Amino acid sequence: xxxxxxxxVVLLACVALxxxxxxxxxxxxxxxxxxxxxxxxxxxxxxxxxxxxQCSVVEKxxxxxxxxxxxxxxxxxxxxxxxxxxxxxxxxFYRCFNFISGKNSKNMKIEMTGPVHxxxxxxxxxxxxxxxxxxxxxxxxxxxTPSDPKVHFYEPEKAVTAVIGxxxxxxxxxxxxxxxxxxxxALDKDGLKYNESTVTYAGYSSPFQFKNRKxxxxxxxxxx
Ligand SMILES: *[C@@H]1O[C@H](CO)[C@@H](O)[C@H](O)[C@H]1NC(C)=O
Ligand SMILES: *[C@@H]1O[C@H](CO)[C@@H](O)[C@H](O)[C@H]1NC(C)=O
Numbered sequence: 001x002x003x004x005x006x007x008x009v010v011l012l013a014c015v016a017l018x019x020x021x022x023x024x025x026x027x028x029x030x031x032x033x034x035x036x037x038x039x040x041x042x043x044x045x046x047x048x049x050x051x052x053x054q055c056s057v058v059e060k061x062x063x064x065x066x067x068x069x070x071x072x073x074x075x076x077x078x079x080x081x082x083x084x085x086x087x088x089x090x091x092x093f094y095r096c097f098n099f100i101s102g103k104n105s106k107n108m109k110i111e112m113t114g115p116v117h118x119x120x121x122x123x124x125x126x127x128x129x130x131x132x133x134x135x136x137x138x139x140x141x142x143x144x145t146p147s148d149p150k151v152h153f154y155e156p157e158k159a160v161t162a163v164i165g166x167x168x169x170x171x172x173x174x175x176x177x178x179x180x181x182x183x184x185x186a187l188d189k190d191g192l193k194y195n196e197s198t199v200t201y202a203g204y205s206s207p208f209q210f211k212n213r214k215x216x217x218x219x220x221x222x223x224x
Pocket of ligand 1 (some may be wrong): 080081124125
């Protein structure tokens, strides 16, 4: 591991420990975050023991697949401006985790889902971090208001999404950027148009998990 990777692992471990410490009632769920299981589910993409957004595979190609996230989704999202990838991951994860741990208008605890999305946001010189809101919440009106004004809900436009992965390890922003380059090359070669500003790093594995980790890079197609 390079220095940056070691730093990221340490940061993520700090997030995890802080989270466990700050939410004493939740360590069980924290420790089970993103546990890998073989159970079948309706969702496509990596199968993990927590809920992931429903989707269907439109097409599988050599290096990537096209997915249709066809069901309306709600995400809880926060922007961390003027920030490195490592700091934004730390701060953003913590803000979203606080929301689901009860820092909201109803002190409601909401179960962890996957993946965690990290989205480069060059306009703000930082990153957005988002958690998928469990599908039992059908509308934003069913959800408590986040106590942190930096945290808000986000309902993505429906789109066909190109996905590369899953790949393992503890990817840094450079690793994600390299995967995105690989994906763009393959899409260019196949003549598929994508919207670069929708690029999303999707992490399905908790900071506690060291083996069999799963990450992907997503980008929305402009038309398909
Ligand atoms: C980001 O940094 C720039 C330059 O220092 C500053 O003007 C801007 O207000 C900062 N943005 C935020 C959202 O903090
Ligand atoms: C590309 O994505 C951004 C961010 O979601 C959006 O604001 C913009 O309208 C999209 N552009 C096109 C051409 O779809």
